[in-house]
Each structure stands twice: as structure tokens, then as C-alpha cells.
Amino acid sequence: MQPFEYAAPASVDEALALLARHGADAKVLAGGQSLVPLLNYRLARPRFVVDVNDLPLDEIRVDAGRVRLGALVRHSTLAASAVVARECPLLTEAAALIGNVRVRSLGTVGGSLAHADPAAELPLAMVALDARFELRSARGSRTVEVRDFFSGYLTTVLRPDELLTSVDAPPTRGAGTAVEEFSRRPGDFALVAVAAIVTIDRQGRVENARVAIGGIDGVPRRIPAVENALRGEPPATDRIARAAELARAEVTPQSDALASGEYRTLLAGVLTKRALARAVSRAMAVPA
Amino acid sequence: MRMIEGGHGFAGDPRAVGGVGGHIGAPHSVVGQRVVRHDARDKVQAATAYAGDWAMPGMLHGVVVRSPYPSARIRGIDTTKAAAMRGVACVLTARDVPRNTLMTDVPGQTTTVGPLRAKLHVLAEDRVRHQGEPVALVAAETLEQARDAADAVEVDYEPRPGVFDAEQALAPDAPKVHDEGNLLAHWRIARGDVDAAFAGAAVVVEGEYRTQFVDSAYLEPETGVAWIDSDGVITIRLSTQVIEHFRDVADVLDVPQNRVRVIGAYLGGGFGGKEDVTVEVYLGLLAVKTGRPVKMVWTRQESLLARAKRHPYRLRYRTAAAKTGEILAQDVELLGDSGAYAYLSALVLLYSTVTACGPYRVPAARVQARVAYTNNPPTSAMRGFGAMQTVFGYESQMDRVARALGLPPADVRKANALRRGDTLPVGQVIETHCALPELIDRAWAGLGAPTPPRAPHAKVGRGLACNLQPYGRIVWLHDWASAWVGFEMDGSLVVRCGCPDVGGGQASSLCQIAAEVLGVPIDRISVHIADSALTPLAGTTTASRQLYMSGNATLKASGELREQILGVAAKLLETSVADVDLAGGEVRAADGRTMPLRQVLAACARMGVPRSHLAVYHAPAGEPVDLTKGSGKIFPDYTFGCHAVELEVDTETGRVRLLKHVAAHDVGRAINPMSVEGQIEGGAVQGLGYAMMEEVVLEDGINLTTSFASYLIPTTVDVPDVEAIVLESGEGLGPFGARGIGEPPIGPPAAAVANAIEDATGARVTRLPMTPERVARALRLLT
Numbered sequence A: 001m002q003p004f005e006y007a008a009p010a011s012v013d014e015a016l017a018l019l020a021r022h023g024a025d026a027k028v029l030a031g032g033q034s035l036v037p038l039l040n041y042r043l044a045r046p047r048f049v050v051d052v053n054d055l056p057l058d059e060i061r062v063d064a065g066r067v068r069l070g071a072l073v074r075h076s077t078l079a080a081s082a083v084v085a086r087e088c089p090l091l092t093e094a095a096a097l098i099g100n101v102r103v104r105s106l107g108t109v110g111g112s113l114a115h116a117d118p119a120a121e122l123p124l125a126m127v128a129l130d131a132r133f134e135l136r137s138a139r140g141s142r143t144v145e146v147r148d149f150f151s152g153y154l155t156t157v158l159r160p161d162e163l164l165t166s167v168d169a170p171p172t173r174g175a176g177t178a179v180e181e182f183s184r185r186p187g188d189f190a191l192v193a194v195a196a197i198v199t200i201d202r203q204g205r206v207e208n209a210r211v212a213i214g215g216i217d218g219v220p221r222r223i224p225a226v227e228n229a230l231r232g233e234p235p236a237t238d239r240i241a242r243a244a245e246l247a248r249a250e251v252t253p254q255s256d257a258l259a260s261g262e263y264r265t266l267l268a269g270v271l272t273k274r275a276l277a278r279a280v281s282r283a284m285a286v287p288a
Numbered sequence B: 001m002r003m004i005e006g007g008h009g010f011a012g013d014p015r016a017v018g019g020v021g022g023h024i025g026a027p028h029s030v031v032g033q034r035v036v037r038h039d040a041r042d043k044v045q046a047a048t049a050y051a052g053d054w055a056m057p058g059m060l061h062g063v064v065v066r067s068p069y070p071s072a073r074i075r076g077i078d079t080t081k082a083a084a085m086r087g088v089a090c091v092l093t094a095r096d097v098p099r100n101t102l103m104t105d106v107p108g109q110t111t112t113v114g115p116l117r118a119k120l121h122v123l124a125e126d127r128v129r130h131q132g133e134p135v136a137l138v139a140a141e142t143l144e145q146a147r148d149a150a151d152a153v154e155v156d157y158e159p160r161p162g163v164f165d166a167e168q169a170l171a172p173d174a175p176k177v178h179d180e181g182n183l184l185a186h187w188r189i190a191r192g193d194v195d196a197a198f199a200g201a202a203v204v205v206e207g208e209y210r211t212q213f214v215d216s217a218y219l220e221p222e223t224g225v226a227w228i229d230s231d232g233v234i235t236i237r238l239s240t241q242v243i244e245h246f247r248d249v250a251d252v253l254d255v256p257q258n259r260v261r262v263i264g265a266y267l268g269g270g271f272g273g274k275e276d277v278t279v280e281v282y283l284g285l286l287a288v289k290t291g292r293p294v295k296m297v298w299t300r301q302e303s304l305l306a307r308a309k310r311h312p313y314r315l316r317y318r319t320a321a322a323k324t325g326e327i328l329a330q331d332v333e334l335l336g337d338s339g340a341y342a343y344l345s346a347l348v349l350l351y352s353t354v355t356a357c358g359p360y361r362v363p364a365a366r367v368q369a370r371v372a373y374t375n376n377p378p379t380s381a382m383r384g385f386g387a388m389q390t391v392f393g394y395e396s397q398m399d400r401v402a403r404a405l406g407l408p409p410a411d412v413r414k415a416n417a418l419r420r421g422d423t424l425p426v427g428q429v430i431e432t433h434c435a436l437p438e439l440i441d442r443a444w445a446g447l448g449a450p451t452p453p454r455a456p457h458a459k460v461g462r463g464l465a466c467n468l469q470p471y472g473r474i475v476w477l478h479d480w481a482s483a484w485v486g487f488e489m490d491g492s493l494v495v496r497c498g499c500p501d502v503g504g505g506q507a508s509s510l511c512q513i514a515a516e517v518l519g520v521p522i523d524r525i526s527v528h529i530a531d532s533a534l535t536p537l538a539g540t541t542t543a544s545r546q547l548y549m550s551g552n553a554t555l556k557a558s559g560e561l562r563e564q565i566l567g568v569a570a571k572l573l574e575t576s577v578a579d580v581d582l583a584g585g586e587v588r589a590a591d592g593r594t595m596p597l598r599q600v601l602a603a604c605a606r607m608g609v610p611r612s613h614l615a616v617y618h619a620p621a622g623e624p625v626d627l628t629k630g631s632g633k634i635f636p637d638y639t640f641g642c643h644a645v646e647l648e649v650d651t652e653t654g655r656v657r658l659l660k661h662v663a664a665h666d667v668g669r670a671i672n673p674m675s676v677e678g679q680i681e682g683g684a685v686q687g688l689g690y691a692m693m694e695e696v697v698l699e700d701g702i703n704l705t706t707s708f709a710s711y712l713i714p715t716t717v718d719v720p721d722v723e724a725i726v727l728e729s730g731e732g733l734g735p736f737g738a739r740g741i742g743e744p745p746i747g748p749p750a751a752a753v754a755n756a757i758e759d760a761t762g763a764r765v766t767r768l769p770m771t772p773e774r775v776a777r778a779l780r781l782l783t
């Protein structure tokens, strides 16, 4: 780690002023679960660290028909929230799958989204949920749709002087949702993760299916081929399996020290099938 | 966890004293008890001063500059910029090293070891042969300054072609890692008529297996502090398994060996990775150059990048068996990767050669073993020491033989198990009891009722694997250990022994032995270990040898001391020596009279009878044997074990979930059952890491796994509780009949898992680690 200056502002405005002053030399510190390793490895060498942990950005609320999470909501708080479990259980499931208990009690929603690891659960869930991001700087604030937020491997449209203050997503009442992931050890980043949101119509057919996959490309993304193959179809096991097979053709993942691209492709199919199967059975259980 | 007592009714057998200074009546009062170790108390209270906890006034921080290339010529090194940086005390290169050669053949040994001379440069001169090879040293006021300066050392490298695979290294046109060629060592065993045995076999099973590079992955990386003490002695306090490296430091610094002192701190793990020299020579150089205390702590990335690994092997087996399952012959070809330097590779390969046929009677055997240099990271000692890779080979083969003949795998193993009097293919006669059949039965029964699969795509299977592991060093090394035991005037006891404690409870076990013999409560004993200047040398904490060697030395010293004290006590009580005993910190006569120990000790002082004793234990020694003639003793003795596992395979993804693990070993005698169980549990888990996930991944010599995010080790959630079954035959050569148990439990897990995967799915995995991907491949889920 290299020496840096440090400030822990008490208000958002103060934080934004510091970011405006130090720009690209500054780094925001939230839970530190990604930033501190980067500092230790000397991969990040900020001259100034703005610790945002004192900012009042840790609220979870339902507002204007959307579930809104402050950037400083911890993964463990998210996983334990009754409101979230009721309105948006995909987030509950996703949060519980992050790392281990130590990581979850410190890591934050904002940190995970700003860090934008392609295998991380929350970015994946936000892609599946069509979330919106609230970004603020001393210059003002802007709202960014999830499809525009992640711009590549570990990169987002956040500017150096901007703070992610909250993220919001529509509730998924009436739908069945599930996240399936595969990691080499429990608690590791997933090799591949799949999130599915399914609604069933009165005729018992798939009304809508949203499927997102992470760990494959630089950013998590939807798989329209699978979604389209299911829409309007009865959600029988073999149909789900066939639709899930399409996921394999839609991905060309890279190899690394932990798994080959070929194996990740296999996982894409299996996890899509399992996520859809669970989402469907939950959707069927929803009282009409 | 549970304990099974005295499997063969040897408990309390006076023979079990092992022939050294025994006066020990059964039952034992301290030996065999679940004593809470003093180091365990200290560790859980964070009171242990590990090597990295040491700090001194005016201390500098040392950093190693390492090669980014696996193979390159060094055209020049410019240190001017680095040396001029703020806070930098010195920058050293090969030119600054008085004697730039480090001998690495057999650490800690005092006798010549024949043809195995192995050496390397302390700092690279004109060539680097592996990524991470040390090229220069920096010391600075702060660690950050030292790191910055290390980055500023300018090394002009000319990359050269390298060779990254042992097979390719032996091709005639391969780039030479060393001028003398890439074949480092070659051992052979030829016994019996192998070809005739194969011709007459009912079944012949062939298999090729591959094992991987793995790291010791101790939680405490290589660490130490050096200073010039007030007497001018270069003093180095570090995490090491071998304090005798003080000699190597002296040789490199070109000072007399008595001007260097090494103090071994309690270790945060060794596993063989701290058997070779690590930081001590660099620390010595920096401390001498600057005249100031210097600390060096290798980062996790450095340790994973460049520290010696376990040898990857290619193992080829052909096994001939009769219809009954009787093994008729083994034809084995082994090829290991030594990486860029020899270190202990030739000896590791010897262990593989000797153990290649497993703990079985094999009347005809041909073993050919080679190890080659490559431009991969060096490989050297690691728990199991060459006797580990072979378990994956011979125990996969045993299951395949059983399967081919339609016989239960446990029965085939029991039928072939070594017995006292049998001869290993190398020609060594097994002189002690081999409890394999009982170990197999207990391990297998320990699995209990079968676990049903959790999902339609899941399949459950079981497997077992046995092993033999030598303990104690090769007999031609003429191994010895010494210990000093003495009473203070108040009757408290001091044990001094040069033995490093790697976390296995080495020091505490010595206290238990002394307490047993001298009747002193264990909390009245202070033990001083691992100081090359102040404790009698005891050799390396490696080769599962410390309880055996230092334990015997302590037993012998305690026994002699007991004689001395009882002689005086008998005089004072006017009775015979046979009628007095030491117990509860006092002298007790047969007629019920007692005398405070203090009084006896004062009398000893008055009469000129020493209140201490220094003893040396010499292991059975021998001369080097010609392996091809197959006539000789290689190791003092062996420890036998059997592990059984139950697991579940996800047949859609290849994921293996471990459900149960039972590990049974005959430890001869459990001095401290908790330490024994700790070794078995830890060894089994480390063996499961080898089986399932650990792998140093290299791409043309470049290490892709230099953090614990990519080098995966098992954590508590990845492994089931290991059930340790401890058998006590009393047959070992150690104190009270103990055998070594440090290394043995790491051997069997990989083969047991492979056998269980085949039991569950019919698919055989022949390559380690058995990652979900490799299992998926074996299940033909991938092309």
C-alpha cells in the first residue's frame, strides 16, 4: 500500500466537494472489500481516499413503486431485509451468495456496483431487474439505466467526481425469481451466475422471462434467445431444458486459471436450466 | 473424532520404550494424555511471538528484487537510481555476496551425502532460470520505501527460450536449463522376473496419472529479522524448519560458523517449504552490510510465485494380478519436474521410487524414475516428500485391479498388505508390525450408513486408499538429535532441544516425555527450543522425524537424569535405587517415605552429581544402497494408514461434494492424542486440497496463481469433519513405541477421492486436482 491522504466526510455535499477537488487522484472507500486488496496489491494508488461510510446513504425503502437501496446498504443488511424479501426476493438471494460473512457485513451495494466485477451477484441482479442508478456530483445528479451503467470489465460510466448514491428496481411481486451460480468453493466469486425472473399467465404459460448471465463477458447481460424461446410456452421441464441449451450458443467465455471457456459454457446451460426451473416453480406457487 | 486404544494389546508393553534409557512403568501418567499444549494456549491468546511479530529499534525493511522472466540472460543491473532513493540503506547484487553459492542438498545434515550435490546462486549472476528468481536485495527505512526502490532497480534482461515441461525437457533439442543437461536424477529398482509375471497374470491394468504443482500455502509466509548482537554474532530469528542453516549463512557471508546464530520462532506452518533456506541468507547479508537490524517478510504473492513447490509427476503404471487379486508385479515409470534448481529433487524422487508399489507385497517390480530441470518454479520438500504422488498411482491401480476382477477393493488390499518380515521391492525388510488390514476395516466401517443422494442428478460413492510413509531420514544420512534435560534447584525442570516447532506440538511432546520419566508436573517444565547457539542441535523438523529423533534424545536424557537423581535419593533414604521413584515432583520410597525433590537436588550439588544430562540419539544408520540390486535398508521404518471417503458427484457439472472422511493410522503410540488427531485432520484436509482444488497454474513458466483468489486451498466449508482413528501398536522406533505421523495423513485422500468418484459414476479421473471441470471431462460432459 502506498501512503495517501484520507478524509471521512459527514455529508454527501462535503464528499462531493472533495471528489470535485481531487478528481482522478481520489478514490471512494465504502466497505473496502475490493478497494483495500487493490491498494495492497498496489493496483490502485490513489493520493486521496474519501471514506463514505459516515454518509446517510444506508436506507432501504419502497418509493414511487420501486425498491430503492442506498449505496451504503451492506450486503448482509440487504440479505436480511424483510421489505426486500417481499418486494424483490432476487436481491435477497443474490446478496446471500456474495462472498462470506465477513465480506457481506462490510461490503456495500454501491461498492459492488461501482466496482463492476463481471461475476458479481448484484450487478447481475440489477441487469435482470432493469435497475436504475442515481449518480451525484458537485455538478448535479443524473439517473442512468442499468444497460448504460456498466461499460466493460471493472468499468462503469461513473466519473471520477461522481458518487453512486442509490439504485432502484421495480418489485417482482407475482413473478418467480432465482439465482444459480457455480463457484470453485463456496464464497468465491462465481465462475458463472444466472438470474431468472419468470411470470406465468392465467393459461399457465410463460408470460415473460428475463434471464441474465454473469461471469461470461466483461459485464453481465441478458440472454434474449432463451427469454424468447420460453415466452408463451408452457413451462414444462423439457422445454426449459431446451431453452436453457440455447444459452450455450449465446456465450463465448474466456479461459483463466480457474476454468476453461468450454467449461463455463457447460455451466451456462446447466445454471440457466436450474435457475429457470426454480423461478418457474416459484412463479407457479404465486397466488393468482 | 474418537480414539481406539491399543489395537494390538501393546499398551504398557515395556518393549515400547524403544530401547533407549527406558525406566518407564505402565500405565503412563502423562504420555498418552490429552495434554493442553502450552503453545496452543499461547496461540489462542495471541501471545506467541511469531517471526513476523519481532521488531527492533532502528530496524530496516528488506525486499527481494525478483526476475519477471522464467528464462533470461542478465546483461546488466543498474542500482544507482534505487540506491539514491529516500530512505534506502543499501542495494545488493550478486557482486556484493562474499560467497554466492548456496548448497541445497540435504538441509541440516552433518555427513556427506554422496552424489547429490545441489547448489544455486544466492543472487542471480548472469542468468535467471525461473520467474521470481532473486536478483537483488534492497533495505530501506520503511517497507514502502524498500518496495519502491526494488521497483527502481534496473535489470537488463535478454529473454531466452525456456522449457516448461519435464517430458519436453528431456528431448534432445530442448533448451538446457543448466549446462550439464536437463536430466537431474535417475533411480531404478529391478526385482524379480517382471516380464514373466505379466505373462502369467490373470489381469493386467495400465494407467497413466498426472499430479500438479502445489504450494505449501502456510498461513505465515517466509519471515525473519536479523541483527548483529552485542557480541558481534550475526543473529537471525525466523520462521524455519531447520536452524542448522546457520552454517549456510556463515558460508555465504564467509565468516566462521560460530559467528552466526539462528533462532527458530514457533512457526505458522512449514510443510517442507521452510526446510530449504528462505530469508535467512538475505537477512544476514543486509544486516552485515548495514550494521542494523533488518526485517524481511515475503508477501503472499512472492511466496506463491517463487517458493519451492511440490513436484508434478507423470506416473505410468502397469500392474499384473492373479485371479485371486494377488499382485504379481508392478511396472512403474515416474517422471518429475524439478523446476529450475535441484534443491531436494533427487531425494524426493528416491522416496517415490521406494514407495512406488505401495504398502503391498510385490514379488516382481520394475521402477524407473527420473526428474528433470525445467524453467518452472523450483520444487523441493513438501509434506509427503515424493511418497505422496505415488499413492495416487498405486492406489488408483489397486482399485482398478479389484474392479477388473470383480473383487471388493478392501479385500484386494488386505490380501496383499505387507506383513512383518516381508521385503519391499527396494530390498528393505519390514521389521515392525503393519496394521493395514485392521486400518482398512476400521476406516471403511467408519463411513457408517450410506448417505442418500440429494438430487436426481447426484450420485454418491465411496472409496479408500492406503499408504506407507517413511519417518526419519534416509539411513545413510547418519541422522542424530540431541537434547538436554536439567533440574533447577527448586525442582522445576528445563528441557533444551534444537528442535523447531512447526505447529505440530513438537516442543510440548518433549515436555510430556520428560514429565513422564521424571515425575514432574508438566507445568513445572520450561522448554527452550530451536536456538543454534543455546540449545543442543536436534536436526530438521522434517521427514516426520522430530518426535522420533528429539523425542528419543529427550527420553534418553531424562532417563539418564533420573538415574542420577534416584542414585542420590536412594543414598539419602538409605535404600536401594530400585525402591525409589520420582513422582508428583518429589521422591517416593517403596515404604511410603517421601522426600522433597529440592532436598535431593541440594544434595546432588553438594555431592557433585550433575542435575542435568545431555543425550544424543543416533538413528539406525546404514550405507547407501544400490537400488538396482535391491538389497538394503533405506529408511528406519514406515507409518501405515488407510483413509475412506464418501462423496457426491453432480453429474451435470462434475462438482464433487465431500460427505465423509475417515482417516486411520497406526501411530505406534500417541504421546499426545490431540496432537496426533490434529496431524491427521490437518494432513487429510491438505490432502483433500491436493485432490480437489490446489494447483499452481503455469503458462510457459509464468505463474497465474499468485494469490489465494486463484490458488485455492480448502476452508472449513469445503471439507467434512475428518474422523481420525488412532491405532497404537506400540511398534514404532520413537519414544514409547511412537511412529512419525506428521506426513503420513496427507497421502491417501487424492486416491480415495478418485476411487470414490469411479464408484459413484463409473468415470475414472487420472489427473490432479480433480476439479469440477476435470470430473466433467471424465463424465464426458465436455469434449
Ligand SMILES: Cc1cc2nc3c(=O)[nH]c(=O)nc-3n(C[C@H](O)[C@H](O)[C@H](O)COP(=O)(O)OP(=O)(O)OC[C@H]3O[C@@H](n4cnc5c(N)ncnc54)[C@H](O)[C@@H]3O)c2cc1C
Pocket: A027, A028, A029, A030, A031, A032, A033, A034, A035, A036, A052, A071, A097, A098, A099, A100, A103, A106, A107, A108, A109, A110, A111, A112, A113, A114, A115, A117, A119, A120, A121, A122, A158, A162, A163, A164, A165, A187, A188, A189, A190
Ligand atoms: C474474499 C472476498 C470474496 C468476495 N466474494 C464476492 C462474491 O462472491 N461476489 C461479489 O459480488 N463480491 C465479492 N466480493 C467483493 C465484495 O462484494 C465487495 O464488497 C464489493 O465488490 C465492493 O464493495 P465495497 O463496499 O467493499 O467497496 P469498496 O471496496 O470500498 O470499493 C470498491 C470500488 O467502488 C468504488 N466505490 C465504492 N462505493 C462507491 C460509491 N458509492 N460511489 C462511487 N464509487 C464507489 C470504490 O472507489 C472502489 O473503486 C468479495 C470480496 C472478498 C474480499
